[in-house]
Amino acid sequence: MSYAVKEMFLTLQGEGVQAGRRAVFARFTGCNLWSGLEKDRSSAICQFCDTDFVGMDGDGGGRFRDAAAFVDAVTATWGEGVDARFVVLTGGEPMLQVDDSLISALHEAGFEIAIESNGTLAVPRSIDWICISPKAGSETVQRSGDELKLVWPQSGSDWEAMQEWDFANHLLQPMDARLDQAANDDNLKSAIAFVQAHPKWRLSLQTHKILGLA
Secondary structure: OOEEEEEEEEEEOOOOOOOOOEEEEEEEOOOOOOOOOHHHHHHOOOOOOOOOOOOOOOOOOEEEOOHHHHHHHHHHHHOOOOOOOEEEEEOOOHHHOOOHHHHHHHHHOOOEEEEEEOOOOOOOOOOOEEEEOOOOOOOOOOOEEEEEEEEEOOOOOOHHHHOOOEEEEEEEEEOOOOOOHHHHHHHHHHHHHHHHHOOOEEEOOOHHHHHOOO
8 A cells, every 4th residue: 555645754743742752743645524625624524724734745745655665754754873763643634544554564663653633533552642633523433542632612522522532631722723813812711711620631732833843
């Protein structure tokens, strides 16, 4: 199987429990909740996505013919002589492409694997760190993992039911309203108030944007 990747780059994980950790980000093309095209945003299930996952033209992007070629690229991006290898598979929706061959090849190369998924497709437990970000209006079938990251606010999100899902960490992340600073301020205030009232949840910020990282 080949793999279509928008971009691949070395950075620090910006969100969630693993924030601040050196990581290779591999962003897969395609998503099952939005085409990625602005003309389709208003009719998409997920309308607030802040990521470009269309095409294979980003830094380090391309079509990798097999798992070995993909892992070679991840390894080169990580660099030689640096331990604690860590890769984040993201998108789009990475589970449209991630398979057992890719997972095994990354493990054989010494990588700890994290995934960021919308949870509409089952995620193998062979992945070391499973982060699920449910989207209102979709069916979340992956209800267990290491990190549940709910973008807030989302009309129609059943956060009370989500509290009972089998996740080690429940995180609330203010929605990025893109260029609307007033809305961003309101979303942050709302998220802070929610966490204050529901202490099972923790606040997650997009620190990579604050730091100016990719």
